[in-house]
């Protein structure tokens with residue numbers, strides 16, 4: 001199983017899945033009512049929220065998903081493991097490392113005229 005990452009706190013690891021309903025009710029339905037037993041068992045196990053072990057929120061996503069990759073890069077940048085994207089482009093474009101220049105695409109921003117809106 002692929003690892004997951006929490007979108008709230010950045011915890012990486014396996015999420016916790018909590019089943020709906022109770023085991024006692026499942027045993028009761030299987031033994032007494034019989035027919036709805038399989039339906040109840042499937043309902044308990046399908047579509048479970050993935051709970052974060054750290055913050056107990058159900059915002060865990062796969063680390064290979066787009067949201068997971070973005071959160072992992074954000075967490076790595078916050079911890080100083082990698083440079084943020086804008087800062088990294090400055091370092092890459094500056095060969096001499098003596099003068100830090102702004103990225104070129106920041107000057108391409110067009111001004112917004114409030115009258116046009």
Ligand SMILES: [Zn+2]
Nearest residue numbers: 006009052055
């Ligand atoms: Zn969390």
